Amino acid sequence: MTEAGTGPSPIMMASASFPDDQRFGLRRQARLAGALRLDSGASLGPVDIAYETYGRMDADRSNAILICHALTGDQYVASDHPVTGKPGWWWRLVGEGRPIDPARHFIICANVIGSCMGSSGPASLDPATGEPHAMRFPVITIADMVRAQAMLLDHLGVDRLQAVVGGSMGGMQALTWPTLYPERVESCIVIASTARHSAQNIAFHEVGRQAIMADPNWRGGDYYADGQIPSAGLAVARMAAHITYLSEAGLTEKFGRRLQGRDAKTFGFDADFQVESYLRHQGLSFVERFDANSYLYITRAMDYYDIAEDHGGSLANAFAASKARFCLVSFDTDWLYPTAESRVIVHALNASGAQASFVELSSPFGHDAFLLECPELNRVVDGFLKGGRA
Amino acid sequence: MSLRPDLALIARTVAPGSRVLDVGCGDGALMAALRDDKQVDARGLEIDGQNVAAAVGRGLSVVQGDADTDLAYYPDASFDYAILSQTLQTTRRPDRVVEELLRIGRQAFVSFPNFAHWRGRLSLMWGGRMPVTRLLPDTWYNTLNIHHVTVDDFRALVKERGWVIDGQWFLKGDQETTHANANLFAEHAVFLLRRG
Numbered sequence: 114m115t116e117a118g119t120g121p122s123p124i125m126m127a128s129a130s131f132p133d134d135q136r137f138g139l140r141r142q143a144r145l146a147g148a149l150r151l152d153s154g155a156s157l158g159p160v161d162i163a164y165e166t167y168g169r170m171d172a173d174r175s176n177a178i179l180i181c182h183a184l185t186g187d188q189y190v191a192s193d194h195p196v197t198g199k200p201g202w203w204w205r206l207v208g209e210g211r212p213i214d215p216a217r218h219f220i221i222c223a224n225v226i227g228s229c230m231g232s233s234g235p236a237s238l239d240p241a242t243g244e245p246h247a248m249r250f251p252v253i254t255i256a257d258m259v260r261a262q263a264m265l266l267d268h269l270g271v272d273r274l275q276a277v278v279g280g281s282m283g284g285m286q287a288l289t290w291p292t293l294y295p296e297r298v299e300s301c302i303v304i305a306s307t308a309r310h311s312a313q314n315i316a317f318h319e320v321g322r323q324a325i326m327a328d329p330n331w332r333g334g335d336y337y338a339d340g341q342i343p344s345a346g347l348a349v350a351r352m353a354a355h356i357t358y359l360s361e362a363g364l365t366e367k368f369g370r371r372l373q374g375r376d377a378k379t380f381g382f383d384a385d386f387q388v389e390s391y392l393r394h395q396g397l398s399f400v401e402r403f404d405a406n407s408y409l410y411i412t413r414a415m416d417y418y419d420i421a422e423d424h425g426g427s428l429a430n431a432f433a434a435s436k437a438r439f440c441l442v443s444f445d446t447d448w449l450y451p452t453a454e455s456r457v458i459v460h461a462l463n464a465s466g467a468q469a470s471f472v473e474l475s476s477p478f479g480h481d482a483f484l485l486e487c488p489e490l491n492r493v494v495d496g497f498l499k500g501g502r503a
Numbered sequence: 504m505s506l507r508p509d510l511a512l513i514a515r516t517v518a519p520g521s522r523v524l525d526v527g528c529g530d531g532a533l534m535a536a537l538r539d540d541k542q543v544d545a546r547g548l549e550i551d552g553q554n555v556a557a558a559v560g561r562g563l564s565v566v567q568g569d570a571d572t573d574l575a576y577y578p579d580a581s582f583d584y585a586i587l588s589q590t591l592q593t594t595r596r597p598d599r600v601v602e603e604l605l606r607i608g609r610q611a612f613v614s615f616p617n618f619a620h621w622r623g624r625l626s627l628m629w630g631g632r633m634p635v636t637r638l639l640p641d642t643w644y645n646t647l648n649i650h651h652v653t654v655d656d657f658r659a660l661v662k663e664r665g666w667v668i669d670g671q672w673f674l675k676g677d678q679e680t681t682h683a684n685a686n687l688f689a690e691h692a693v694f695l696l697r698r699g
Contacts, residue, residue, distance in 0.1 A: 440559065459566050460576035468546070471566045472555040489553075492560045500562020 121191075121204035136269055137166045139192055142231055145264045149226075152417075155251035159240065162265045163231025164188050164223035167207075168215030170271070177271045178213055178498075179262065180222040181279030181286035184354075184411055185403055187230040190222040191215075196402045203280075205486060212495035213278065223265050225258040225286070227410040232261075235406035236337065247406060248334035255282070255418045259289045263297070273297050276498060280304035280483035281450065282411070285418050288458065291435035292420060300438040302494060305447050305483040307454035308428055308461070309419035314449070317357055318412040321350030325405045334406050347405040348396030355395045360446035360479030364388060421461075428461035440497040441471040442490060444482040470497060506536055508677045509588055509614040509691050516612075516670065516695065517541060521583035524548065524607060526570050526600075527590030531558030538563070546582075548573060571595045574603035586612040592648040598660060605698045610669060614693040617673075619653035619686045638690050654686040661696065670695035 136143070141164050148158025165188045170177060180190045180203065187194070191201035191208045207213040213220060224232040227250070235250040266274075277298055279287035284306025291298040307314075325331055328346030336342050356364075368388040372378070375385065384390040424431040432439075439462050443455040452473045462469035474489050476482035483490070506514060510533040517523060519541040525534050528547030531554075537543035547565035549555050558565040566573070570587070571594050585608030587600065592615050594600045604611035616638045623634035633643040641647070654673070661668060673680045673689035680689055 438564065456568075459568070460573075463566070463576045464578060466578065466581060468564045469566055470555075470559045470564050471568075472559060473552050473567055474556065475552065489556045493556050496560030496562050500559075500564075 121200035121208060139165050139167075140195070141165060143265060143268050145261070145268055147264070149257065149261055149264065151251055151257050152254040153252050157226070157233060157251055157253075157257075159233075160226065160261055160264065161231070161233045161237065162223050162226070162261060164221060164265060165190070165192060166222075166269070167191055167220040168218050170219040174270070174272060175275060176217065177219045177221065177266075177274050179266070179274050179277045179290075180207060180213070180220060181262070181277065181283035182222065182225065183279075183281040183283050184415065185351075185399070185408075186283065187228070188222045188224045189230075191220070194402075197398075202484060205484075206278075206491060206494060212491050212498060218275070219271075221266070221269065221271070223262055225411065226261045227253045227258070227407060227414060229404035229407040234404070235334065235410055236404045245337045247337065248409075250406070250410060252417075253410060253414050255285045255289055255414050256293060256423070258414065259286050259293055262286070262290075263294055266297075273299060276300045276302060278302040278304075278494070279306070281306055281480065282415055284450075285415065289420065291437045291439075292424070292431040295435040295437070298435065298437045300440070300497070302440045302442075302497065303455075303458065304442045304490070305444055305450055305480055306441075307450045308421060308458045310416050311454075315416045317354065317449075318416055320353050322409050322412060324349040324353070325409060328405075331405065334409075336405075342400065343405045344397075344400040347400045347403065347408060348393075350405075350408060351399040351403075352392045352396040355392060357449045358480045360448070360477060362446065363477050363479055366477065367391075428457065429464040432462060432465045432467050435465075435467065438468040438497075438500075439470065440493065441469070442483075442493060443471075443473045444476045444478070444480070445473055446475075446477060447480040447482060449480040506532055507588075508674050509693050510536070512672050512674070512679070512693055513586060513588065513612050513614070514540070517543060517584060519543070522546075522581070523584045523586060524577065524582040525586045525588070526574065526604065527587060527593075528554075528558060528563075528565055530554045531561055531563040531565060533586070533588065534558065534563050534565070535561055570600050570603075574600065574607060577603075577607045579606055580609060582608045584608050584610050584612060588612065588614045589616065591615045592618075592650050592652055594650065597650050597652070598664070601660075601666075601696070602664070605666065605696060610695055610697045612693060612695055613657075614691060615652055615657070616648075617654050617686065617689045617692050618651040619655065620690050621687050624687075654689060654692045657692065657694065661694070665699035666696045667699050668694060669697055 145160045148156040149160050190203045224230040227234045229236045235246050239246045277287045277290045284303040288303045325346040328343035330341045331343035371387045373387045373390040420431050421428040441455045443452040459471040478485050514536050523545045525547045528549045534545040537545050555567040585604035591597045626634035672693040673685040674691035
């Protein structure tokens with residue numbers, strides 16, 4: 114737990130900033146005009162986006178920052194989660210007195226399409242049938258998520274972003290933004306991420322998907338009517354994925370081979386070890402807040418992600434039209450999206466002449482480091498954002 | 504904040520509004536001075552993560568990387584100047600690094616501590632020990648300087664490769680010193696080179 118004075122501060126001023134404009138504030142939802150043409154060739158419409166905004170837009174609309182969330186993240190970047198009651202998932206970076214500060218910035222965070230926190234996804238109702246889309250929801254890509262965000266910005270009247278910021282899958286969206294909308298992005302912060310999903314990344318995701326689809330309750334995705342959800346499969350998927358978010362050193366330090374609430378091994382298959390108990394808890398609590406079909410769709414979107422592939426095989430080409438400043442951060446113990454992946458991006462940005470910064474920070478926490486206490490990360494983000502406004 | 508003497512000299516010489524790549528930029532002191540005083544578009548490459556974090560924290564564009572390997576990713580003639588200040592002697596192949604600087608920049612500043620300074624010579628001659636001086640404060644086993652070089656060594660390399668010297672400056676403490684007998688009396692050398 115955090116100590117007094119260093120914990121999250123509640124976001125209060127957001128809705129007060131725009132007393133008359135229902136588009137701005139906490140827990141907003143918008144139905145966007147028009148259909149979204151997807152990479153698959155299918156179209157999605159109408160598109161609902163659930164989002165939050167904090168802070169106030171400048172008169173010249175120059176202080177908007179879009180935060181992009183990770184695979185199982187949501188729009189509650191800096192306000193308490195309505196289901197878990199936990200503070201916003203990036204309160205260390207976003208909030209009063211933080212590098213991204215509603216006192217200075219107009220901050221937007223939207224639930225990605227395909228997800229299950231209020232944006233259009235497999236669990237949301239298909240207006241044509243009144244039933245959940247389930248697996249009839251079209252397959253989406255990271256670029257489709259970004260296009261939906263661009264539609265939301267149109268709706269909010271935001272032409273240009275001072276910055277687009279994300280970690281992990283959020284970093285994939287952030288990095289995609291200047292390739293799709295070079296004229297709308299002034300700067301781009303990509304943390305613990307990559308320009309493409311590797312074979313290993315895809316492999317781990319496939320394990321998770323197969324766990325879900327092997328659960329007898331999955332039933333081809335049509336489990337919404339009776340509430341018998343594929344919780345066992347989804348929990349296993351989460352357990353496997355959770356291991357990839359940590360480091361071996363971190364696991365050893367936290368759990369070692371310590372036993373869970375017992376003095377000796379039971380010679381059975383109970384959770385003898387603390388690490389087993391921890392993972393089971395992670396799996397069980399995850400199914401309370403996340404939809405199994407959304408997990409299938411979003412992991413698929415990540416697996417299809419390869420920015421260079423979309424630009425003739427050249428990553429440098431992808432950024433040719435962009436004038437954005439870039440800041441990349443990796444963590445030395447992150448083996449899911451290791452430093453080498455960030456270096457690939459940096460080399461492409463150097464080749465295209467873009468203004469790029471890159472640093473590998475040290476942390477014992479593996480991939481999860483981007484969500485945890487890291488004063489150097491805050492310093493880098495703060496300096497980078499202010500550096501563009503010298 | 505005052506710049507190290509060799510950096511101050513480079514900062515004075517760089518043309519306003521130019522594009523600069525500072526290789527081994529440390530915490531970005533020179534880049535910040537060039538940006539603030541001469542409206543230079545400065546980019547940096549630095550191997551130490553804490554230095555990079557400090558430089559990015561002051562709003563500079565700095566990439567964490569290794570001069571020996573990462574210069575290959577910069578396009579030809581993409582900068583007016585490439586700067587290598589007190590980093591030459593720490594690289595694995597100083598000659599290749601300078602070749603890369605001259606490929607990336609139209610001109611290159613190279614500064615290094617002169618190992619043939621008389622104090623170092625005396626230390627070797629009378630003490631029989633590798634010099635530990637104000638400018639070379641580390642002992643032989645923990646110094647980052649793996650390719651000690653003298654003014655005359657560097658001039659010989661320049662001649663051998665057919666590079667052109669557009670400027671050269673020599674420093675003793677904070678002061679500029681004469682070219683005469685620089686190899687004996689200069690503590691620091693700064694060269695401005697271009698391809699022949």
